[in-house]
Amino acid sequence: MSIKSFAAKIFANHIRKKIDKWASNPMETQEKVFNELLQKGKETAFGKDHGFETITSYSQFQEKVPIRDYEELKPYVDRMVAGEPDVLWPGRPLYYAKTSGTTSGAKYIPLTKDSMPTHIKAARNAILCYIAETGKASFVDGKMIFLQGSPEMDEKNGVKLGRLSGIVAHYVPAYLQKNRMPTWETNCIDDWETKVDAIVEETRKENMTVISGIPSWVQMYFERLQEKTGQKVGDLFRNFNLFIYGGVNYEPYRAKFENLIGRKVDSIELYPASEGFFAFQDRQEDKGMLLQLDSGMFYEFVKADEFFDEVPKRLTLGEVEMNVNYVMIISTTAGLWGYNIGDTVMFTSLKPFKLVVSGRIKHFISAFGEHVIAKEVEEAMQTATEKTGARISEFTVAPQITPQGEELPYHEWFIEFEQEPSDLKEFSAILDEALQQQNSYYLDLISGKILQQLVITKVPRDGFQQYMKSIGKLGGQNKLPRLSNDRKIADALEKIIKTEK
Template sequence: MSLKSFGAKIFAKHIRNKIDKWASQPEETQQKVFLELLAKASNTQFGRDHDFKNIKTYSDFAKNVPVRDYEQLRTYVDKMVAGEPDVLWPGKPLYYAKTSGTTSGAKYIPLTKESMPSHINAARNAILCYIAETGNAKFVDGKMIFLQGSPEMEEKNGVKLGRLSGIVAHYVPSYLQKNRMPTWETNCIEDWETKVDAIVEETLKENMSVISGIPSWVQMYFERLQQKTGKKVGDLFPDFELFIYGGVNYEPYRSKFENLIGRKVDSIELYPASEGFFAFQDKQNERGMLLQLDAGMFYEFIKADEFFDENPKRLTIGEVETDVNYVMLVSSNAGLWAYNIGDTVQFTGTKPYRVIVSGRIKHFISAFGEHVIAKEVEEAMQLAVSKTNAQISEFTVAPNITPANNELPYHEWFIEFEKVPEDLSKFSNILDENLQRQNSYYFDLIEGKILQPLKISRVPQNGFQQYMKSIGKLGGQNKLPRLANDRKIAEVLEKIINS
């Protein structure tokens, strides 16, 4: 055992004990964070506008501070970006994480001196929890790759800005710098396909032990490795034993990954976002990710099916239930207040509080009142894949409201298969029956002959990469929406299929 892996085991035990302490006191931990945030921001423009000094309870806060998304918070953000200090948080931010908004153009999410540690420590703590649980630390001596955006940054009125993953790349601890791949120069390549080819060349003869990234883009890296060498990834990297991922559900990709690797490897799920690093998987055999309750973020939740009501009830951590779909709000030491991040989550447990990401509040299908969410289609896909030995590269779902020949409407599943099931009709039936079991509204629509069962449209190989490239979102931290209530994506995919 190396000195580094021995030290990692000791440190892992220490961090695990600290985590267990705050996780066992969830409401007290959140109350402490809540009061600290209010006190710190009371003299900011936002704090004065919302009378922070006279807020004594959560009830006061909910009355004074309405739920906002980026567009509704934008007047404050614009002041910050223009260079004004003390707007949402004392002083100026350290950085802006620049993301592409769907309606608002570029979004500038502030990252402050106080919020940056949570982005760094959460990923570290996820790995340390894995070491504490399994006793396995030998991978710390191998090479680690993090497929991410370019670390190059611009500057706007004295504040640096860039992609979140690129900003975080500046904070890789010194003890990991020698292990970290790819090189800085390769990481700065903007074109994703060129970057992946360069990463393949750099890592081909390295002792890779940890690989991290969004599954769809890691898959592309694995496929390029296999094309280059004709070998399984697990044969190229015999010490590869830990895959760390976030952004999308890994389960639909798992069988494809295991085929590319040639064996099973352990995995850790993360829940990072520009607005905060919210959760990470802390146990290998527990479903869900541990919600970060002591990381400078105060959470509120609104039931997703009540979110668009006039005055939906806002809940704190002690009021949530398992297996309910919630919109998650966050107030943070980055200067976000009752901020709707757009994600929906479900709690898998409350002792401690663990969550799964169930979808996006704007990403669902409810063309007929069915309100099908990402979690439901992903679980249906997972079951269909496991029961037919099929393998998929990517998929998305859209409604077809006015099909030809006076057919009943249906949900159209666009699927890029790596391995097509022997019986596509059976695969389709498993998908549809499972979706009906999960979603009673969908079941009623099928039973009532309002909808016909779903149909599958096969997307050609690399068709989804072609789609993402066409909209300028190939690679990095970009994610394909799992489903949509319109046919904007479907229309592009139809052209790719027909071509």
């Protein structure tokens, strides 16, 4: 055992105890965060506009601070970007995490001197919790790769801006710098396909022990490695035993990953976003992620099926229930107040508070009143692949409201298979049955002959990559929506399918 791995074990056990302390006192922890946020927010333009000076309770906060998304908070953000200090948080931000918006164009999410350290600490603690639980620490002596966006940044009125993953790259601790891959120069390559090829060349002969990134893009890296070397990833990297991921559910990819690697490896799920690092998986056998309660974020929750009501009820952590779909609302040390990040979550544990990401409040199918969410289609896909031995590269789902002839409407599943099932009809039936079991509205629509069983449309190899490239979102931190309530993605995929025939 090296000195570094021995020290990592001692430090991991120390951090685990600190985490257990705040996790076992959730209400006190959140109350402290809430009060500290209000205290610092009093002197900001937002705080003055919303009467923070007079707020003495959570109920008053609810009355004075409405739920907002980015578009509604944008007037304040625009003032910050223009150079005005003390707008949403004291002083000026350290960075802006630039993301692509839907209706507002580019989004500039502030990262402050108070919020930035919480991103780094949570990522570190996820790995330390793994070490504390498993006792495995030898990976700290090997090479680690983090597939991420370019660390190069622009500047806006004296504040640097870039992708969150690129900003975080500047905070890799000194003791990991020698282990980190790829090189800085390779990480700065903008074109994703060129970048992956360069990473393959840099890493193929290294002792890779940890690999991290969004599953769909790590999959591309693994495939290129296999094409280049003719070897399974696990044979090429014999000491690779830890995969760290976030952004999308890993389960639909797991079978293909294990085939590419040639064996099973441990994994840690993270829940990072530009707005905050919200949760991470702290136990290997527990798929729920531990909600970060002491990281300068105060959480509120609204039931997803009530979110679009005129006055939706906002709940504190002490009022949530397990297995209910909630929209998560945050107030943070980055100056985001009553902010709707757009994600929906479900709690898997209340002691301590653990959750899974169930989807996006804007990404669902309810063309017929079924309100199918991402978690349901992902779990249905997992059931179908496990029962048939099929492996998938990627998939998305869209409604078909106006089918040809006398057909009933249906959900169309666009699937890129890495290994097709021996019987596609059986696979389709299992998939549909699994979705019916999870969603009673969908079951009723099938039973009532309003909808027919789902239809599978096969997407050719690399078809989804072609689609992402066509919209300028190939690689990095970009994610394909798991489902849509319209045919925009479906129509684009149909064009790719026709071109390939």
